[in-house]
Amino acid sequence: MSKGGASIFIALITLFLTAFVLLSVLRILGSFLLPDESIQGNSEFLWRVFLQISDAGAVAEDGESNWINKTIGISTVFLGLILFSSLVAFITNQFDQKIQELRKGKSDVLESGHTIILGFGIRVVEIIRELIEANSSESRAVVAVLSEKDKEEMDDYLMDALGDTNTTKVITRSGTPSSLHSLRKVNAGLAKSVLVLNPSGSEDSLESRTIGDAKVLKSLMALVALGEQSGVPPIVAELHLPENRKIAVSLSPHICVMDERGILSKLLVQTSRTSGLAVVYSNLVGFEGDEVYLYKPKNGWENLNFGEISFRFDESVPWGFKKSNGELVLNPPSNYQPADEEEAILLASDDSKIKFSAKPVATPRSFTKTEKVRTTPVDKQLIIGWSSKSPLIVEEYAKFVASGSTIDLLLKQADDEIKNEISKLKKKYPEIVLRSFQADFFQESVLEKLTPEIYDSVIFLAEDRDNIEEVDAQTISLLLRFRQYFKRYSEKSGAKASTQLITEIMNSENTEIVLETGVKDFLISNQFVSKMMAQVSQEPSIMQIYENLFSPEGSEIYLKPLSLYVNQLPQELSFADCVSLALQRGETCFGIRIASEEKDEEKGYGVHLIPPKSQTFKFTENDSLIVLADDQT
Numbered sequence: 001m002s003k004g005g006a007s008i009f010i011a012l013i014t015l016f017l018t019a020f021v022l023l024s025v026l027r028i029l030g031s032f033l034l035p036d037e038s039i040q041g042n043s044e045f046l047w048r049v050f051l052q053i054s055d056a057g058a059v060a061e062d063g064e065s066n067w068i069n070k071t072i073g074i075s076t077v078f079l080g081l082i083l084f085s086s087l088v089a090f091i092t093n094q095f096d097q098k099i100q101e102l103r104k105g106k107s108d109v110l111e112s113g114h115t116i117i118l119g120f121g122i123r124v125v126e127i128i129r130e131l132i133e134a135n136s137s138e139s140r141a142v143v144a145v146l147s148e149k150d151k152e153e154m155d156d157y158l159m160d161a162l163g164d165t166n167t168t169k170v171i172t173r174s175g176t177p178s179s180l181h182s183l184r185k186v187n188a189g190l191a192k193s194v195l196v197l198n199p200s201g202s203e204d205s206l207e208s209r210t211i212g213d214a215k216v217l218k219s220l221m222a223l224v225a226l227g228e229q230s231g232v233p234p235i236v237a238e239l240h241l242p243e244n245r246k247i248a249v250s251l252s253p254h255i256c257v258m259d260e261r262g263i264l265s266k267l268l269v270q271t272s273r274t275s276g277l278a279v280v281y282s283n284l285v286g287f288e289g290d291e292v293y294l295y296k297p298k299n300g301w302e303n304l305n306f307g308e309i310s311f312r313f314d315e316s317v318p319w320g321f322k323k324s325n326g327e328l329v330l331n332p333p334s335n336y337q338p339a340d341e342e343e344a345i346l347l348a349s350d351d352s353k354i355k356f357s358a359k360p361v362a363t364p365r366s367f368t369k370t371e372k373v374r375t376t377p378v379d380k381q382l383i384i385g386w387s388s389k390s391p392l393i394v395e396e397y398a399k400f401v402a403s404g405s406t407i408d409l410l411l412k413q414a415d416d417e418i419k420n421e422i423s424k425l426k427k428k429y430p431e432i433v434l435r436s437f438q439a440d441f442f443q444e445s446v447l448e449k450l451t452p453e454i455y456d457s458v459i460f461l462a463e464d465r466d467n468i469e470e471v472d473a474q475t476i477s478l479l480l481r482f483r484q485y486f487k488r489y490s491e492k493s494g495a496k497a498s499t500q501l502i503t504e505i506m507n508s509e510n511t512e513i514v515l516e517t518g519v520k521d522f523l524i525s526n527q528f529v530s531k532m533m534a535q536v537s538q539e540p541s542i543m544q545i546y547e548n549l550f551s552p553e554g555s556e557i558y559l560k561p562l563s564l565y566v567n568q569l570p571q572e573l574s575f576a577d578c579v580s581l582a583l584q585r586g587e588t589c590f591g592i593r594i595a596s597e598e599k600d601e602e603k604g605y606g607v608h609l610i611p612p613k614s615q616t617f618k619f620t621e622n623d624s625l626i627v628l629a630d631d632q633t
Contacts, residue, residue: 009094012087019083023076109171111142112190115537118177118219119197120147120154122468123238125161126530127195132168133287134538137350144171144186178218180226188233189226193537196220196237202261202388203463209240217244224252236537238529256536256543260529264504265392266550267528272381272457272502273400273632276559276593278522279607280626284347286531290609292542293346294322297356300340307334307583309344311576314361316348317590317610319628322541330548331555331628334583345545347590347610362613364580372564374633379405382452384441384478385461386411391421393459398429399552409436410450441478447485453497458482460503468506468526475503476510479517558632559593559624570620576613578625588628595622 115131117124128143135141147154154172162170175182177196188194196219200212216237224232232254239245245257271278283289293316301309309318320330321342329336330345338344348354379401383393386409397407411418414436426434439446452458460478462471479501486497501519505511506526514522536543548554563569565581573581575592582589590610594617597606608617609626617623 008090009087012083012090016083016087019076019079023072023079026072107173107185109144109173109186111144111171111187113192114142114144114171114187114190116186116188116191116194117143117145117197118147118194119199120145120149121197121199121201122526123197123530123533125158126527127534128158128162128165128168128170130286130288130531130534131538132162132165134534135168136166138167141168142171143168144173144191146173146175146177146182146186148174148176150174178215178222180222183222183226188223189231191233193234193236194223195533195537196223196235198238198240200240202240213239213241213244217248220248220251220255227252227254234537234540236533236540238533254540256540258529258533258536261389261392263529263532263550265389266396268389268459268461268502268504269393269396269400270550270556272459272500273379274557274559275500276598276605276607276624276626277557278502279605280557280559280591280609282528283604283607283609285528286535287538290347290349291535292319292539292545293348293351293354294343294541295346295354295356296341296343301338301342303337305334306332306336306338308360309338310579310583310588311360311362311364311613312357313346314355314357314613315353315610316346316355317579317588319345319347319545319588319590321345326544328544328548330545331586331588331630333586349610362574362576364574364576367566367577367581367584369584370565370567374560374564378402379457380455381405381407382410382450382455382458383407383461384410384458385463386414386418387461387463390461391425393461394425394429394432394434398432401432403431404433406433406435408455409434410441411436411438412441414438442481444481447481452482452485453489453499455499457500457502460501462504462506472505472507472510475505476513476517479503479514479519483517555588555628555630557626558629559626560587560629560632561621562619562623562625563621565625570618572616572618574614574616575611579613582625582627586630589625590628591626592617592619593624593626595620595624 117127124145128145131141131143145154145158151172151174154174158170158172171186173182173186175185177183183189196216198209198212198216200208202209204212216239220235220237223235227233232252235252235255236258237248237255238258238260239248240259240261242259245259248255248257267278267281271281284292304312306318306320320328320332321336321338321344322328323339324341328345329338346354379397381397381401383390390409394407397405409422414422419436422434422436437450439450460475462475482501486499490496503514503519503522505514505522511522532546536546549556565578565585566573578592579589592608592611594603594606594608597603600606607626611617
């Protein structure tokens, strides 16, 4: 018994067979001493012994036998009860232990080519939803979740949150994400990709974030050590501190690090400066909507330049090219001629939509290039609330806005740490007027004194708290107060305020409520980062493209009024015309925004990405082109 289950099973089988042989021999010997006419042949003796040792009811067959056979039959039954019952009890116990082991998530994952998620936080559901969407075209896919949580708890939560997982099988296992034993258990060495979630959130204390980063780094070390045998799979990790991100990247070229606060800060700044951009980004990030693909035709680019290549794709739009050395060329000049080995960076709803036509799919009209430009405005921005992203948002504004722009911070309370941070920012960016005010947001008199209609945009920051429902409830309450204020302002002045409201919300289920407050641009922070992590895990090269788009250097996404491109509006234009007009200005058009549809959810809030080149639209002065451009002028 001390040797374990296998030894016990062998011992019971051995005893069973020994008893069967011994009792069979006794039966045969007894037949020589006292013959039994009811039994014909030695094979009948063996059959009766087997039946009696395995079934007590079989002793009735010795009813007409002599006393020797009856005595041996009774002995066989008693011995069989002991041995057979022990064997059945052992098998039942082992089966029950195996079931309990499976329930606790202790068994090995036998899959390969699967996606592994290490950790179990608020991002898990959003990430798995994206992976389910990404795997919808596959006949079978697997996502394995390894966490220190109880397996049954994880299974119940995911079953309730996910519902139907289509062709994707979700497996959960309990274990330590940084343990080599646990990683081998989920077969991490043969995984398609691995996502490492940080156990601490950006709203946690510095000490908590430091501990969370340390756990992630340990998991990365374990994955790299495990990959020495089978190779390191693409890894996407979430780290808070910049020094830890540098360490992680140095461990392996296969590791991609996500900075939640940095990404969200850049997006909040860009969306505050361009109305409608939040909807565009929500369409681009993740697998639902439009995605970025890399494509290279079999016969090369046929000596075509970028302007000509733009009209060889109908249901996709080229953004630029990726050279063989990994360098990206986004929004190249119209006369840029790619080498045959260069891959096109394409935006498409699915890879099945990417088709390189031998001839132009549409021919645009000829337009006279307009000389209209937009001057870089002197912005006046208002940021309400303070979070760990606030300093990063101010730094991002400083990279984009013109000298003399104003950034006002309205704070509920400001401790010494916040005051010191603001003081550092003022010294770092003297060309910007940075002011801070302390007041209770929810007092009516505060809004009257603040006069929010004088600002170009107002950003409502979500507070750093664990309970995301409380955070969203407070944000929505504040938005309602601003809506009432602007309503009163419009009634008094007879003019509509042009101030753009941008808010950060945590839970995607609150989207419809936020829209009711009159906010056109909102960022679902948790969902956005989760979608990006899922997308990068399946195609790591996408991260390089996102970093380029979020950077002030190079080209970014802008929504520019159509009046910059044509002299006469309203008029009807095809999407091919729009692409041609953008190319004249050194820009890449990949969509349009119809202002009259900006509140219509079914029409994507007026945003139409990569429509067919031949599709026509009736444009007015309020409509815009969605372009990649070097700046907003």
